[in-house]
Amino acid sequence: MVQDGGNGYLRTETSEVDGVVVLRLAGELDMVSERVPEDEVRARIADRPPAVVLDLREVTFFGSNGISLVLGALQEARRHAVGFALVADSRPVLRPLEVTDVLAVVRVFGTVDDAVASLLDVPVRSA
Template structure:
């Protein structure tokens, strides 16, 4: 499956929709997109419902973006992780410090508060 990242303005935050595999090949594109949004000062929700795979490099990209957003006191959340992807976040403990929501409304409300 191809990798694609789309940005959408949503209420008081930016929604980043990811589709496909997040791996060593696609990580640079994902990192650039997340960094660009954070650097303009927007709270960020990452919609992962169409992510089919996430390896350690993808996980590191998300963790790095969360850290960057936190340093700038910006909201950052993930939404709609598929079970296989969610398992990676759970096994590594990342789900303990990056907020993960089931619905877009929950995530956007949380980062915009």
């Protein structure tokens, strides 16, 4: 299932891989767009799937609101005993996470398949 929550700056899509909810964000994650993904992440975690993956590979701007989103999602996932990981591979996303030490507390992967496999503790599927 795919849902599009586009607002002009940021597009969100929700899908599922092996029972794990994958929320893909594309565009600018700033003060204008931050509430939409936060509400979506909280709602998906509240459904208590085995895990949630936040895919940030298509995010082009990631500032303090993005960091807040990630930390809030991690806290919510822990509260509901839901696995949580990020997928990110670009400097605009990874650098802010690195300088704020968020990378020390959140698992980050290069692909959705790697994140899902780690969260479910299964071998990575070959493409």
